[in-house]
Amino acid sequence: MVTPQDTGVYISPAQMYQEVRSLAQAVGRIEAKLDGVLDETKDIRLDQADHEARLRALERARWPLPTIGVLAGVAGTATGLLALLR
Secondary structure: OOOOOOOOOOOOHHHHHHHHHHHHHHHHHHHHHHHHHHHHHHHHHHHHHHHHHHHHHHHHHHOHHHHHHHHHHHHHHHHHHHHHHO
16 A cells, blocks of 8 residues: 655754744833833823813913993993984
C-alpha cells in the first residue's frame, strides 16, 4: 500500500511560540497607545465641560441687555408721544 506524500506546511513549536510572543508584544503596544488615547479623551472632555460652563455664564450675564434695550425703546416712544400730544 502506497501512502501519499504530505505536502502540507510544518510549523515547529519554536516557530509557533515566537509568533505568539510577537502577537503578545503587538497587543501590548496597542494597549499602551489606547491608554494614551483614553487619557487625551478624558482631557478633552474636561476642557469641553469647562467651556460649556463658561458659555453658560456668559449667556446668563448677557440676557438683560436686550431687555434693557426694549425698555429704553418703549420709554423713548412714550416720551415722544407725550411730547407730540402736548
